[in-house]
Amino acid sequence: MSRTELIDVIDTLRQEETPQETEALRRVDAERKRLTERRRFWRVLRGTVSTLIVVAAIAVLLATLLLPVLQVSGDSMNPTLQDRDVILLVKTDDWKTGDLCGFYWQNKLLLKRIIGGPGDVISIDTKGVVSVNGEVLDEPYVDELALGECDIEFPYQVPESRYFVMGDHRVTSIDSRSTVIGCVEKSQIVGKVFLRVWPLSGFSLIH
Structure with a gap:
């Protein structure tokens, strides 16, 4: 009706x-x-x-x-990031030493810290002290310095359009110190890590 x-x-x-x-x-x-x-x-x-x-x-x-969302897997970025942390990345073309980035490598998304950019000269001594263009890098985010998994010779000049990256957990991280991964092409980089959203107790900006 x-x-x-x-x-x-x-x-x-x-x-x-x-x-x-x-x-x-x-x-x-x-x-x-x-x-x-x-x-x-x-x-x-x-x-x-x-x-x-x-x-x-x-x-x-x-x-x-x-804003790509990513869950951390492994301990290569300890103590900055922990296994199973959930983080947000932001797209950017502005990269500098110390930035955390996510990049694709063999269909996997890895997290590392940018140490040097195109043309920079990287040196790492036997104790794990890192120098960029002759200046020792201040790395408060690293708990224990180590040469780690390394099969390249220093000083090492970063190729054009590539970035030299390392994990904060220098003992276990496999990164640009090894030819297995090498320097990361700019086109491989997904974004810059800027925020941890999980666990809630660890909600914070990432530097």
């Missing part, structure tokens, strides 16, 4: 009201309210679903183009 038909019925019943007719009128009025509420419910539901779809699409777009 349409809303117009319900109104016509109500007007007719109101002309001659008996107790039975009053009850019938009450039921008709209740039915009208029920239909109105149901239409309102579906309007709200459609609006909510549409909003959720838009929000989800924006979230996917941000995660793909601007």
Whole structure:
């Protein structure tokens, strides 16, 4: 029964009201309210679903183009990042020594710290002290210096359009010190690590 038909019925019943007719009128009025509420419910539901779809699409777009999300695997970035931490990366073309980056290597996404850029000359002594262009690098993020897994000769000049990267856990990290990984091409880099979102107790900006 349409809303117009319900109104016509109500007007007719109101002309001659008996107790039975009053009850019938009450039921008709209740039915009208029920239909109105149901239409309102579906309007709200459609609006909510549409909003959720838009929000989800924006979230996917941000995660793909601007803010990739990554879960840390392994201990090569200890103590800065721990195994199973969840972090956000931001897309950028502005890279400098000390930045944490995520990059693709053999279909895997690795996390390392940029030590030097194109043309920089890197040296690492037997104790693990790193120098860039003749200046010792201040590395407060490293707990224990070590030469680590290294099969290249120093001083080493970083090739054009590449970056020399190392993990903060120098003893275990396999990085640009090894020809297995080598220097990272700029096109391999996904983004800069800037925020840890999980666990909540460790929620913080990453430097």
